Amino acid sequence: QFHMIKYEDLTSVKSLGQGSFTRIFKGCKTDIRDGEKHLTEVLLKELDVAHKNCWESFFEAASLMSQISHKHLLHVYGISVHGVKNIMVQEFVKYGALDLYLKRGRSVSVSWKLDVAKQLASALNFLEEKNIVHGNICAKNLLLAREGDPSQGSSPFVKLSDPGISVAMLGKDVILDRIPWVAPEVLEFPDNLTLECDKWSFGATVWEIFNNGNAPLRGWVLERKRRFYESFQQLPPSQWTELADLISQCMDYQAAFRPSCRSIIRQLNSLITSDYVILHATEPVTQ
Numbered sequence: 001q002f003h004m005i006k007y008e009d010l011t012s013v014k015s016l017g018q019g020s021f022t023r024i025f026k027g028c029k030t031d032i033r034d035g036e037k038h039l040t041e042v043l044l045k046e047l048d049v050a051h052k053n054c055w056e057s058f059f060e061a062a063s064l065m066s067q068i069s070h071k072h073l074l075h076v077y078g079i080s081v082h083g084v085k086n087i088m089v090q091e092f093v094k095y096g097a098l099d100l101y102l103k104r105g106r107s108v109s110v111s112w113k114l115d116v117a118k119q120l121a122s123a124l125n126f127l128e129e130k131n132i133v134h135g136n137i138c139a140k141n142l143l144l145a146r147e148g149d150p151s152q153g154s155s156p157f158v159k160l161s162d163p164g165i166s167v168a169m170l171g172k173d174v175i176l177d178r179i180p181w182v183a184p185e186v187l188e189f190p191d192n193l194t195l196e197c198d199k200w201s202f203g204a205t206v207w208e209i210f211n212n213g214n215a216p217l218r219g220w221v222l223e224r225k226r227r228f229y230e231s232f233q234q235l236p237p238s239q240w241t242e243l244a245d246l247i248s249q250c251m252d253y254q255a256a257f258r259p260s261c262r263s264i265i266r267q268l269n270s271l272i273t274s275d276y277v278i279l280h281a282t283e284p285v286t287q
């Protein structure tokens, strides 16, 4: 269930490039409230015509995000359909995707990263309580609404974006390319996403954040990625042992052993940044 938005009420202002199966625009939405015209800045995600057979799955992602409300979940206003165009209308988030933000080389402190991880965990906890699987958690799908300034004690603020087209609809190669975010069991049973799959992705995302947005296994050919899972390998552990431990619990090949969100949150809260002695050490990117 979602709100339908009239195409005439939307204007695209600027192209922001492409997503996986989408074209992304910054735009405006016009509403008439109390006889007055209101403009809202929005993000328009237009499904590629080449993937228009996936529209149901795309709408499902929109519906999921518009049914639930949480401060760390992106708000989706609705869907607009115009001819062959299927457009998801969502909240525009000022600083964009977290992976790009980190890769641009902004120096952020360890406590900043920890704040982001806690915010993602709270969104995940909310979803877990509602028994909702997201299915596409990664730093690219974390959007940065506020930068924060560690020197003034203000925290960043992130929102988890929509999952997009479900993995059940994707080709084998696309799923392989999502290694190491996609849980290993999804390769075998792509239409059986569980809450545990999100735990694995959470672990990979935390790894990614603490490695400054460097995608784990970036540039690996699909065959090598597949072998990584087949031989039950793990990402190189963080030098911060408590963090490394949490990540490896989440990225357990046995789904049933992955921790609950309560346990994840408890462990994150017990991480004290001053314990991270090698503050300025660069973490290994890949092995």
Ligand code: ATP
Pocket (backbone or CB within 6 Å): 016, 018, 019, 020, 021, 022, 024, 043, 045, 074, 090, 091, 092, 093, 094, 095, 096, 097, 100, 136, 140, 141, 143, 161, 162, 163, 164, 165
């Ligand atoms: P996927 O389904 O794989 O996540 P997508 O269609 O969501 O694909 P992304 O690659 O996640 O596309 O996003 C493309 C880019 O658009 C991001 O790098 C980000 O900078 C920008 N972007 C996405 N959503 C928003 C948003 N709500 N506000 C601002 N920028 C956004």
Ligand code: MG
Pocket (backbone or CB within 6 Å): 019, 140, 141, 161, 162, 164
């Ligand atoms: Mg996305």
